[in-house]
Amino acid sequence: xxxxxxxxxxxxxxxxxxxxxxxxxxxxxxxxxxxxxxxxxxxxxxxxxxxxxxxxxxxxxxxxxxxxxxxxxxxxxxxxxxxxxxxxxxxxxxxxxxxxxxxxxxxxxxxxxxxxxxxxxxxxxxxxxxxxxxxxxxxxxxxxxxxxxxxxxxxxxxxxxxxxxxxxxxxxxxxxxxxxxxxxxxxxxxxxxxxxxxxxxxxxxxxxxxxxxxxxxxxxxxxxxxxxxxxxxxxxxxxxxxxxxxxxxxxxxxxxxxxxxxxxxxxxxxxxxxxxxxxxxxxxxxxxxxx
Numbered sequence: 001x002x003x004x005x006x007x008x009x010x011x012x013x014x015x016x017x018x019x020x021x022x023x024x025x026x027x028x029x030x031x032x033x034x035x036x037x038x039x040x041x042x043x044x045x046x047x048x049x050x051x052x053x054x055x056x057x058x059x060x061x062x063x064x065x066x067x068x069x070x071x072x073x074x075x076x077x078x079x080x081x082x083x084x085x086x087x088x089x090x091x092x093x094x095x096x097x098x099x100x101x102x103x104x105x106x107x108x109x110x111x112x113x114x115x116x117x118x119x120x121x122x123x124x125x126x127x128x129x130x131x132x133x134x135x136x137x138x139x140x141x142x143x144x145x146x147x148x149x150x151x152x153x154x155x156x157x158x159x160x161x162x163x164x165x166x167x168x169x170x171x172x173x174x175x176x177x178x179x180x181x182x183x184x185x186x187x188x189x190x191x192x193x194x195x196x197x198x199x200x201x202x203x204x205x206x207x208x209x210x211x212x213x214x215x216x217x218x219x220x221x222x223x224x225x226x227x228x229x230x231x232x233x234x235x236x237x238x239x240x241x242x243x244x245x246x247x248x249x250x251x252x253x254x255x256x257x258x259x260x261x262x263x264x265x266x267x268x269x270x271x272x273x274x275x276x277x278x279x280x281x282x283x284x285x286x287x288x289x290x291x
Contacts, residue, residue, distance in 0.1 A: 003035045014049060021056035024049060028062065044073060051083060055090045063087065078104055082114060089121055097121060112142065119151075128155055146175045153185075162193045180212035184219045191226060196235060202226045207247065215258060224251040 006027045013020050028050045036043050047066040054063035067083060074080050081100055088097035098121065104114045115138050122131040135152045142148065153168035169186040176182060187205035190198040203226035209219035227247035230236050236244075 003031050003038060006031050007039070010046060010049060014045070019053065019056060021053035024053035025057050025059055025062065028053075044070065048079075048083065052086070055086060063090070078107060078111070078114075082117065085117065089117075089124065094121060094125055112145070116148075123155070128158060131155055132159070144175075146172055149175075157189070162189050165189050166193075178212060180209045180216050180219065183209035183212065184216060184222065187219070187222055187226075191222060196230070196233060199226050199230055200240075203230060203244070203247070210251075210254075214254065217255070217258065220251050220255050220258075224248055224255070227251065 010024065010027055010032070013024060032046065032050075036046070039046060047070050051063055051066035051070070054060070054066065067080075067087060070083065071080050081104055085097040085100040085104075088094075088100070098118070101114055101118045101121070104111060105118070108114070115134075119131050119134050119138065122128075122134060132152065132155050135148060135155065139145065139148055139152065149168050149171045153165045153172070156162075156165035156168060166186060166189045169182060169189060172179070173182045173186060183205045187202040187209065190205065191202040203223065206219050206222040206226055209216050210223055213219070224247075227244035231241050231244040231248065
């Protein structure tokens with residue numbers, strides 16, 4: 001890869017908001033380091049990008065190389081202080097890193113990156129309850145940070161607090177009602193909670209996820225399972241049971257078609273579809289007392 005291609009790829013990774021740390025290090029070693037003089041002032045943002053990627057990849061030498069260059073250029077700046085705190089985190093010197101973050105927060109209480117790093121450090125230390133508390137405080141001030149809502153949801157799920165995790169997903173669905181993954185995850189949380197009411201909610205959100213993306217296999221399987229459970233429950237109305245049976249049939253057919261569509265060997269297409277349908281059909285709809 002030539003210099004221009006490597007430069008463009010690094011820029012694309014930054015623009016997407018991704019990290020792709022191993023690839024960043026690969027590009028840096030391949031051609032960017034030796035030709036960095038071509039970048040002019042843009043070298044500094046690339047130094048920062050490579051520094052973070054180096055910490056992710058445990059490339060200590062590269063991390064110090066980039067940090068030393070940034071510190072020499074911007075000594076005393078809040079951005080360099082934050083990077084230094086990240087370096088301390090990497091060395092597991094959490095108390096020292098915490099002092100730096102606290103100082104930066106006093107200087108600028110609206111510095112989102114500093115607050116997020118403090119929360120990430122608590123998570124890295126295995127302190128989920130403290131991380132949850134600080135993340136809730138953060139969201140009181142920055143309610144539109146939907147990435148933070150997603151992280152809070154994950155923390156609640158790790159603690160098996162499904163009701164609060166569901167609330168976080170509700171916020172995400174409101175932010176982007178056309179994201180099929182949000183509907184799918186919310187449905188999975190409600191399914192995990194259990195009970196007829198939650199199963200009905202889960203079924204409706206699995207159905208919405210399928211409507212938004214008919215190739216979402218997890219949503220299709222979720223729709224099948226929730227519909228099947230409801231159809232087997234004696235406490236469910238006849239009308240809903242019939243609707244659930246139709247959903248089971250549709251999900252089964254759609255799953256079989258998806259498997260057929262990705263089968264490379266044309267001779268085995270119909271056989272695979274038949275096998276999938278038979279496997280799913282073994283989950284017969286019978287009367288039951290599932291709560």
